[in-house]
Amino acid sequence: MPTIVDRSEQRYVGYRATVAFDGMADVAHRIAAIIGELAERGLEPACAPFLRYLVLGTDMRTVTVEAGVPVVDPLDLGDEYFNAVLPAGKYAQATHHGSPEGLFAATADLLAWGEKEGVRWDRAVEPDGEHWAARLEIYRTHPQIEPDPNNWDTDLCFRLAD
Template sequence: MARRYISEPIVEYQMEKPYAAIAFETVDVEWEEAAALIPEIVEWLQKRKLKAEGMPLYRYWCSSGGDEAFTLEIGVPVDRMAAGDERVVVSTIPGGSYLKAIHRGHPDNLPESHEALVQWAQAEGLEFDKRWEEEYEIWNGRFEIFLTDPEIEPDPEKWEIEILLLLVRYEAA
Protein backbone atom coordinates (compact mmCIF):
# COMPACT_ATOMS: atom_id res chain seq x y z
CA MET A 1 0.00 0.00 0.00
CA ALA A 2 1.37 3.39 -1.02
CA ARG A 3 1.43 5.50 2.17
CA ARG A 4 4.32 7.72 1.36
CA TYR A 5 2.46 10.92 2.10
CA ILE A 6 0.08 10.15 4.97
CA SER A 7 0.10 9.58 8.68
CA GLU A 8 -1.33 6.45 10.27
CA PRO A 9 -5.12 6.51 9.68
CA ILE A 10 -7.46 6.75 12.66
CA VAL A 11 -11.22 6.76 13.14
CA GLU A 12 -12.35 9.85 15.03
CA TYR A 13 -15.71 11.39 15.90
CA GLN A 14 -16.20 14.97 14.66
CA MET A 15 -18.91 17.37 15.84
CA GLU A 16 -21.00 19.12 13.20
CA LYS A 17 -19.37 22.39 12.14
CA PRO A 18 -20.73 25.14 9.83
CA TYR A 19 -18.67 26.51 6.97
CA ALA A 20 -19.02 29.04 4.15
CA ALA A 21 -17.77 28.14 0.68
CA ILE A 22 -17.83 28.76 -3.05
CA ALA A 23 -18.79 25.76 -5.17
CA PHE A 24 -17.41 25.05 -8.62
CA GLU A 25 -16.89 22.23 -11.08
CA THR A 26 -13.45 21.19 -12.24
CA VAL A 27 -11.65 18.32 -13.95
CA ASP A 28 -8.29 18.96 -12.29
CA VAL A 29 -7.99 21.00 -9.13
CA GLU A 30 -5.83 24.02 -9.82
CA TRP A 31 -4.76 24.76 -6.24
CA GLU A 32 -3.71 28.34 -6.92
CA GLU A 33 -7.02 29.16 -8.63
CA ALA A 34 -9.05 27.56 -5.85
CA ALA A 35 -7.01 29.26 -3.11
CA ALA A 36 -7.58 32.61 -4.84
CA LEU A 37 -11.26 32.30 -3.81
CA ILE A 38 -10.43 32.48 -0.09
CA PRO A 39 -10.11 36.31 0.05
CA GLU A 40 -13.54 36.59 -1.59
CA ILE A 41 -15.01 34.28 1.08
CA VAL A 42 -13.31 36.22 3.90
CA GLU A 43 -14.71 39.50 2.55
CA TRP A 44 -18.17 37.90 2.33
CA LEU A 45 -17.87 36.76 5.97
CA GLN A 46 -16.82 40.23 7.13
CA LYS A 47 -19.83 41.86 5.46
CA ARG A 48 -22.11 39.46 7.37
CA LYS A 49 -20.22 39.71 10.67
CA LEU A 50 -19.34 36.00 10.57
CA LYS A 51 -16.05 34.81 12.03
CA ALA A 52 -13.76 32.32 10.29
CA GLU A 53 -12.85 29.53 12.72
CA GLY A 54 -10.10 27.58 11.08
CA MET A 55 -8.05 27.04 7.98
CA PRO A 56 -9.39 26.63 4.42
CA LEU A 57 -11.13 23.42 3.51
CA TYR A 58 -12.13 21.59 0.36
CA ARG A 59 -15.32 19.55 0.20
CA TYR A 60 -15.66 17.02 -2.60
CA TRP A 61 -19.29 16.33 -3.45
CA CYS A 62 -19.50 14.41 -6.68
CA SER A 63 -17.25 12.74 -9.21
CA SER A 64 -17.60 10.38 -12.13
CA GLY A 65 -14.26 8.71 -11.54
CA GLY A 66 -13.10 9.61 -15.02
CA ASP A 67 -11.96 12.70 -16.87
CA GLU A 68 -15.28 14.46 -16.31
CA ALA A 69 -15.76 17.47 -14.08
CA PHE A 70 -16.50 16.96 -10.39
CA THR A 71 -18.12 19.25 -7.87
CA LEU A 72 -15.91 20.86 -5.26
CA GLU A 73 -16.33 23.56 -2.63
CA ILE A 74 -13.57 25.67 -1.13
CA GLY A 75 -14.36 27.44 2.09
CA VAL A 76 -13.62 28.09 5.73
CA PRO A 77 -15.27 26.92 8.96
CA VAL A 78 -17.40 29.66 10.56
CA ASP A 79 -18.71 30.44 14.04
CA ARG A 80 -22.41 30.05 13.17
CA MET A 81 -24.89 29.19 10.44
CA ALA A 82 -26.08 31.95 8.12
CA ALA A 83 -27.96 32.33 4.86
CA GLY A 84 -25.85 31.98 1.76
CA ASP A 85 -26.42 33.78 -1.51
CA GLU A 86 -26.03 33.15 -5.25
CA ARG A 87 -22.22 32.91 -4.88
CA VAL A 88 -21.46 31.62 -1.36
CA VAL A 89 -23.06 28.56 0.22
CA VAL A 90 -23.25 27.98 3.95
CA SER A 91 -23.43 24.33 4.93
CA THR A 92 -22.07 21.99 7.59
CA ILE A 93 -19.36 19.44 7.99
CA PRO A 94 -21.65 16.63 9.17
CA GLY A 95 -21.14 15.23 12.63
CA GLY A 96 -20.10 11.59 12.73
CA SER A 97 -17.22 9.15 12.64
CA TYR A 98 -14.53 9.93 10.09
CA LEU A 99 -11.52 8.12 8.77
CA LYS A 100 -8.79 10.68 9.31
CA ALA A 101 -5.16 11.01 8.24
CA ILE A 102 -2.69 13.82 7.68
CA HIS A 103 -1.30 14.26 4.16
CA ARG A 104 2.22 15.68 4.19
CA GLY A 105 3.57 17.29 1.03
CA HIS A 106 2.37 18.90 -2.17
CA PRO A 107 -1.41 18.91 -2.77
CA ASP A 108 -0.80 17.36 -6.20
CA ASN A 109 -0.06 14.11 -4.32
CA LEU A 110 -3.39 14.07 -2.46
CA PRO A 111 -4.95 11.48 -4.82
CA GLU A 112 -2.28 8.99 -3.73
CA SER A 113 -3.12 9.65 -0.08
CA HIS A 114 -6.85 9.28 -0.73
CA GLU A 115 -6.24 5.96 -2.49
CA ALA A 116 -4.14 4.70 0.42
CA LEU A 117 -6.95 5.62 2.83
CA VAL A 118 -9.55 3.84 0.71
CA GLN A 119 -7.38 0.71 0.63
CA TRP A 120 -6.82 0.89 4.40
CA ALA A 121 -10.58 1.29 5.02
CA GLN A 122 -11.38 -1.71 2.81
CA ALA A 123 -8.84 -3.85 4.68
CA GLU A 124 -10.47 -2.77 7.98
CA GLY A 125 -14.01 -3.43 6.74
CA LEU A 126 -15.04 0.24 6.97
CA GLU A 127 -17.65 1.76 4.67
CA PHE A 128 -17.82 5.37 3.52
CA ASP A 129 -21.01 7.44 3.63
CA LYS A 130 -21.49 7.77 -0.12
CA ARG A 131 -23.80 6.54 -2.83
CA TRP A 132 -23.92 6.13 -6.60
CA GLU A 133 -26.37 7.90 -8.90
CA GLU A 134 -25.81 6.43 -12.34
CA GLU A 135 -22.07 6.91 -12.97
CA TYR A 136 -21.70 9.64 -10.31
CA GLU A 137 -20.21 8.97 -6.90
CA ILE A 138 -21.85 11.26 -4.30
CA TRP A 139 -19.99 11.77 -0.99
CA ASN A 140 -21.78 12.95 2.16
CA GLY A 141 -18.50 13.85 3.82
CA ARG A 142 -15.18 14.04 2.01
CA PHE A 143 -12.99 16.91 3.19
CA GLU A 144 -9.45 18.22 3.05
CA ILE A 145 -8.61 20.80 5.70
CA PHE A 146 -5.38 22.76 5.48
CA LEU A 147 -3.31 22.59 8.66
CA THR A 148 -0.46 24.65 7.19
CA ASP A 149 -1.02 28.28 6.28
CA PRO A 150 0.47 28.77 2.79
CA GLU A 151 1.13 32.43 3.61
CA ILE A 152 3.41 31.37 6.48
CA GLU A 153 4.90 28.30 4.75
CA PRO A 154 5.02 28.96 0.97
CA ASP A 155 6.74 25.63 0.13
CA PRO A 156 3.90 23.18 -0.71
CA GLU A 157 6.26 20.24 -0.09
CA LYS A 158 6.09 21.16 3.63
CA TRP A 159 2.30 21.50 3.86
CA GLU A 160 0.07 19.32 6.01
CA ILE A 161 -3.54 18.69 5.00
CA GLU A 162 -6.04 16.74 7.08
CA ILE A 163 -8.17 14.28 5.11
CA LEU A 164 -11.57 13.42 6.59
CA LEU A 165 -13.80 10.73 5.03
CA LEU A 166 -17.21 10.24 6.67
CA LEU A 167 -18.03 6.65 7.58
CA VAL A 168 -21.47 5.09 7.25
CA ARG A 169 -23.78 5.83 10.15
CA TYR A 170 -25.87 2.84 11.10
CA GLU A 171 -29.25 3.45 12.74
CA ALA A 172 -30.05 1.50 15.89
CA ALA A 173 -32.81 -1.06 15.34
Protein backbone atom coordinates (compact mmCIF):
# COMPACT_ATOMS: atom_id res chain seq x y z
CA MET A 1 0.00 0.00 0.00
CA PRO A 2 1.49 3.37 -0.98
CA THR A 3 2.20 6.01 1.65
CA ILE A 4 2.94 9.71 1.59
CA VAL A 5 6.44 10.52 2.86
CA ASP A 6 8.47 13.68 3.34
CA ARG A 7 11.83 13.62 1.59
CA SER A 8 14.67 16.05 2.14
CA GLU A 9 16.54 17.36 -0.85
CA GLN A 10 19.27 14.99 -1.94
CA ARG A 11 22.48 15.80 -3.78
CA TYR A 12 23.55 13.35 -6.49
CA VAL A 13 25.87 12.76 -9.41
CA GLY A 14 23.96 11.83 -12.53
CA TYR A 15 23.99 10.87 -16.16
CA ARG A 16 21.10 11.93 -18.46
CA ALA A 17 19.95 10.55 -21.80
CA THR A 18 16.89 10.45 -24.00
CA VAL A 19 16.45 6.89 -25.19
CA ALA A 20 13.90 4.47 -26.55
CA PHE A 21 12.47 2.27 -23.83
CA ASP A 22 14.64 -0.61 -25.06
CA GLY A 23 17.69 1.58 -24.35
CA MET A 24 16.94 1.89 -20.64
CA ALA A 25 19.48 -0.79 -19.69
CA ASP A 26 22.29 1.35 -21.12
CA VAL A 27 21.29 4.24 -18.85
CA ALA A 28 20.83 1.96 -15.84
CA HIS A 29 24.37 0.59 -16.34
CA ARG A 30 25.67 4.12 -15.73
CA ILE A 31 24.82 3.62 -12.05
CA ALA A 32 27.62 1.04 -11.77
CA ALA A 33 29.96 3.36 -13.69
CA ILE A 34 29.27 6.24 -11.28
CA ILE A 35 29.71 3.99 -8.24
CA GLY A 36 33.01 2.80 -9.75
CA GLU A 37 34.17 6.41 -10.19
CA LEU A 38 33.29 7.11 -6.56
CA ALA A 39 35.19 4.01 -5.41
CA GLU A 40 38.29 5.16 -7.33
CA ARG A 41 38.17 8.31 -5.19
CA GLY A 42 37.68 6.37 -1.96
CA LEU A 43 34.01 7.42 -1.72
CA GLU A 44 30.78 5.50 -1.30
CA PRO A 45 27.26 6.48 -2.34
CA ALA A 46 25.41 8.51 0.33
CA CYS A 47 22.43 6.15 -0.08
CA ALA A 48 20.70 3.98 -2.70
CA PRO A 49 21.07 4.78 -6.42
CA PHE A 50 18.09 5.55 -8.61
CA LEU A 51 16.66 6.26 -12.02
CA ARG A 52 14.85 9.59 -12.34
CA TYR A 53 12.28 9.80 -15.13
CA LEU A 54 12.13 13.38 -16.43
CA VAL A 55 10.10 13.21 -19.65
CA LEU A 56 7.88 10.39 -20.82
CA GLY A 57 7.44 11.02 -24.55
CA THR A 58 3.96 11.49 -25.98
CA ASP A 59 4.68 8.69 -28.41
CA MET A 60 5.47 6.40 -25.44
CA ARG A 61 8.58 5.33 -27.34
CA THR A 62 11.13 7.65 -25.76
CA VAL A 63 12.04 8.68 -22.25
CA THR A 64 14.45 11.23 -20.85
CA VAL A 65 15.94 9.60 -17.79
CA GLU A 66 18.80 10.08 -15.36
CA ALA A 67 20.90 7.48 -13.60
CA GLY A 68 21.73 8.99 -10.21
CA VAL A 69 23.94 8.14 -7.26
CA PRO A 70 23.51 10.18 -4.05
CA VAL A 71 26.66 11.90 -2.77
CA VAL A 72 27.49 14.08 0.21
CA ASP A 73 29.38 16.76 -1.75
CA PRO A 74 29.44 17.68 -5.44
CA LEU A 75 32.30 16.21 -7.42
CA ASP A 76 33.65 16.32 -10.93
CA LEU A 77 33.45 12.97 -12.70
CA GLY A 78 33.97 14.36 -16.19
CA ASP A 79 31.87 15.80 -18.96
CA GLU A 80 29.40 12.91 -19.17
CA TYR A 81 28.24 13.45 -15.60
CA PHE A 82 26.65 16.32 -13.70
CA ASN A 83 25.81 17.30 -10.12
CA ALA A 84 22.21 18.04 -9.16
CA VAL A 85 19.76 17.94 -6.26
CA LEU A 86 16.51 16.02 -5.99
CA PRO A 87 13.82 18.35 -4.68
CA ALA A 88 12.51 18.10 -1.14
CA GLY A 89 8.81 17.63 -0.64
CA LYS A 90 6.01 15.16 -0.22
CA TYR A 91 6.25 11.98 -2.25
CA ALA A 92 3.96 9.02 -2.81
CA GLN A 93 6.03 5.93 -2.10
CA ALA A 94 5.46 2.25 -2.78
CA THR A 95 7.93 -0.62 -2.55
CA HIS A 96 8.14 -3.29 -5.24
CA HIS A 97 9.62 -6.57 -4.06
CA GLY A 98 10.81 -8.73 -6.94
CA SER A 99 12.34 -8.65 -10.36
CA PRO A 100 12.62 -5.35 -12.27
CA GLU A 101 10.22 -6.83 -14.84
CA GLY A 102 7.46 -6.13 -12.30
CA LEU A 103 8.20 -2.40 -12.08
CA PHE A 104 5.90 -1.48 -14.97
CA ALA A 105 2.91 -3.01 -13.16
CA ALA A 106 4.00 -1.55 -9.80
CA THR A 107 4.19 1.89 -11.40
CA ALA A 108 0.73 1.48 -12.92
CA ASP A 109 -0.58 0.47 -9.48
CA LEU A 110 0.95 3.56 -7.84
CA LEU A 111 -0.49 5.87 -10.49
CA ALA A 112 -3.93 4.21 -10.17
CA TRP A 113 -3.77 4.58 -6.38
CA GLY A 114 -2.91 8.27 -6.83
CA GLU A 115 -5.87 8.80 -9.14
CA LYS A 116 -8.22 7.06 -6.69
CA GLU A 117 -6.88 9.15 -3.79
CA GLY A 118 -7.02 12.43 -5.74
CA VAL A 119 -3.25 12.89 -5.62
CA ARG A 120 -1.80 15.71 -7.71
CA TRP A 121 1.57 14.75 -9.13
CA ASP A 122 4.34 17.31 -9.64
CA ARG A 123 4.25 17.01 -13.41
CA ALA A 124 3.28 19.04 -16.44
CA VAL A 125 1.90 17.77 -19.72
CA GLU A 126 3.71 19.44 -22.61
CA PRO A 127 3.53 18.80 -26.37
CA ASP A 128 6.53 16.45 -26.15
CA GLY A 129 5.23 14.45 -23.18
CA GLU A 130 4.86 14.33 -19.39
CA HIS A 131 7.53 16.32 -17.55
CA TRP A 132 8.06 15.08 -13.97
CA ALA A 133 9.83 16.97 -11.19
CA ALA A 134 10.86 13.75 -9.46
CA ARG A 135 9.62 10.32 -10.52
CA LEU A 136 12.10 7.88 -9.02
CA GLU A 137 12.93 4.19 -8.95
CA ILE A 138 15.27 3.78 -5.96
CA TYR A 139 17.23 0.52 -5.97
CA ARG A 140 17.49 -0.62 -2.34
CA THR A 141 19.09 -4.00 -3.03
CA HIS A 142 22.72 -4.31 -4.13
CA PRO A 143 22.84 -6.97 -6.87
CA GLN A 144 26.30 -8.18 -5.82
CA ILE A 145 25.03 -8.86 -2.30
CA GLU A 146 21.69 -10.33 -3.43
CA PRO A 147 22.08 -11.72 -6.97
CA ASP A 148 18.53 -13.12 -7.19
CA PRO A 149 16.37 -10.35 -8.72
CA ASN A 150 13.27 -11.98 -7.22
CA ASN A 151 14.55 -10.76 -3.83
CA TRP A 152 15.24 -7.16 -4.83
CA ASP A 153 13.43 -4.16 -3.30
CA THR A 154 12.78 -1.03 -5.35
CA ASP A 155 11.05 2.06 -3.98
CA LEU A 156 8.88 4.05 -6.35
CA CYS A 157 8.82 7.68 -5.15
CA PHE A 158 6.81 10.23 -7.13
CA ARG A 159 6.82 13.86 -5.97
CA LEU A 160 3.45 15.46 -5.24
CA ALA A 161 2.52 18.95 -6.37
CA ASP A 162 2.79 21.59 -3.64
